[in-house]
Amino acid sequence: MNDKTAFDPRAFRNALGNFTTGVTIITARAANGDPVGITANSFNSVSMDPPMVLWSLAKTSRSLQAFEQSEHWAVHILSADQELLSNRFAKSGEDKFAGVEVEQGLGGVPLLNGCCTRMQCKTSFMYEGGDHIILVGEVVDFDHQNIAPLVFQAGKYALTTQKSSTVSFTPASNDPDSSFSENFLGYLLARSHFQFYSQVRKFALGYGLSDTEYFLLSALSIKDGRSQATLNRMFSYTGFDASSAVLQHLCEKAFIHACDELYYLTETGRTATLHIIAAAKSIETDVLGKFGYWETVSLKNLLKQLIMQTDPGLAHPWEDRPDA
Ligand SMILES: Cc1cc2nc3c(=O)[nH]c(=O)nc-3n(C[C@H](O)[C@H](O)[C@H](O)COP(=O)(O)O)c2cc1C
Numbered sequence: 001m002n003d004k005t006a007f008d009p010r011a012f013r014n015a016l017g018n019f020t021t022g023v024t025i026i027t028a029r030a031a032n033g034d035p036v037g038i039t040a041n042s043f044n045s046v047s048m049d050p051p052m053v054l055w056s057l058a059k060t061s062r063s064l065q066a067f068e069q070s071e072h073w074a075v076h077i078l079s080a081d082q083e084l085l086s087n088r089f090a091k092s093g094e095d096k097f098a099g100v101e102v103e104q105g106l107g108g109v110p111l112l113n114g115c116c117t118r119m120q121c122k123t124s125f126m127y128e129g130g131d132h133i134i135l136v137g138e139v140v141d142f143d144h145q146n147i148a149p150l151v152f153q154a155g156k157y158a159l160t161t162q163k164s165s166t167v168s169f170t171p172a173s174n175d176p177d178s179s180f181s182e183n184f185l186g187y188l189l190a191r192s193h194f195q196f197y198s199q200v201r202k203f204a205l206g207y208g209l210s211d212t213e214y215f216l217l218s219a220l221s222i223k224d225g226r227s228q229a230t231l232n233r234m235f236s237y238t239g240f241d242a243s244s245a246v247l248q249h250l251c252e253k254a255f256i257h258a259c260d261e262l263y264y265l266t267e268t269g270r271t272a273t274l275h276i277i278a279a280a281k282s283i284e285t286d287v288l289g290k291f292g293y294w295e296t297v298s299l300k301n302l303l304k305q306l307i308m309q310t311d312p313g314l315a316h317p318w319e320d321r322p323d324a
Contacts, residue, residue: 017154023082025089026055027110028073030066035097035110038063039090041152042132043075051139052124056132062092064133068126072107073137077117080148080294083157085112106140117144148294161295196287203279207272212240213250217265217273222317225262237314 027037038061046052053075057067067073078086089096102110105120112118121137128134151158180187197211204214212235219234220226226234231242247263250256255269265273288296 014154020151020153020158022116023078023086023150023152023157024055025076025078025085025112025115026057026067026073027076027112028063028066028070029108029110030063031069033108034066035102036063036066037089037096037110037112039086043077046136052136053119053121053139054134054136056129056134058132060131067135068133070107070109071122072105072109072140073121073123073135074105074109074111075117075119075121076112076115077144078150079114079116080150080159082114082150086150086157116147116149118142148292159294159298161298162292196283199283200276200280203276207276208253209255209272209276210246212242212246213255214273214276215240216242216246216250216263217255217269218277219317220256220263220265221270221273221277224264225259227262231263234314234317237312 021041022043024040024043025037026040026043027035030036038057040055040057042056044054046054055075057064061067085100088094088100097110101113103113105111105118106122109120111120119139119142122140123135124138125136126133127136148160151160182188201211201214204211209217215235215238216231219231228242228244228247231247235242247256247258250263250269251258254266255272256263257266258264291299
């Protein structure tokens with residue numbers, strides 16, 4: 001541990017990356033009147049009374065002199081959708097404020113908009129900290145809004161999701177490999193699908209539609225005029241069969257009609273499908289209402305990645321290929 005030559009800076013950086021932080025942009029006004037600002041995640045709280053915060057600034061920063069000389073600076077805790085702004089203020093030497101709307105804070109310090117929290121600070125102390133200087137400031141004024149923060153974890157931006165205290169995420173180490181555990185992805189996906197879909201099914205059944213029939217109608221509601229072969233290709237991975245008998249049955253019930261071997265929704269079919277889809281969306285709103293906005297974004301983002309990673313090259317319902 002004391003062997004300095006063995007100290008690997010990259011490994012140290014990676015080790016520090018395990019400490020998950022928010023992301024801030026800290027701004028000030030240089031003596032020549034230019035606005036300065038840098039992305040920083042070294043920010044931390046120090047004291048409640050008086051209210052104080054700190055952060056550290058690399059001595060190589062072009063903004064060093066401005067921060068050393070400025071009496072005031074402002075900390076902006078970034079919101080989840082401010083990744084581009086964070087990237088802009090993480091690049092040295094660019095005109096970081098070009099096109100960015102700012103307000104004037106104490107001492108003319110530029111204040112950014114759309115952040116979770118803004119704190120206007122007055123420098124209390126500056127300390128040497130190796131290749132950084134540590135700035136400690138008293139918070140003179142602040143404002144905040146209840147929106148999701150941007151997170152930085154292991155060198156990458158991340159989103160916060162609440163951890164359920166009732167759910168275990170660690171697979172039981174004594175589970176035999178063959179055991180079907182509650183952490184098995186197949187189980188989690190299937191169960192969440194069946195629980196969600198069982199609520200939608202009630203509405204399809206209200207129109208006398210089986211699962212297969214409802215899926216076929218919803219595929220036609222995205223794009224009308226598909227052949228039996230295309231419909232079968234689309235559903236080949238679901239285990240459902242767009243058989244001639246099922247299509248015939250939908251024609252007899254006047255939900256679809258056939259023309260030149262392509263199938264189209266009738267007015268009745270379209271109305272029924274839209275009603276069921278509207279009910280499904282309302283169920284989605286209820287379910288996702290129990291999550292935060294960014295948890296919903298994370299959940300859908302991960303599901304989309306899973307679909308991409310496991311896709312054997314199936315036709316996608318929204319692709320606009322002829323007869324796709
Ligand atoms: C997520 C993130 C966190 C950062 N944290 C700090 C920090 O705490 N202190 C620092 O000096 N630089 C930090 N940087 C790097 C600066 O943002 C970067 O060097 C900036 O370009 C300096 O700008 P300047 O040279 O124009 O002053 C961070 C960068 C990123 C992407």
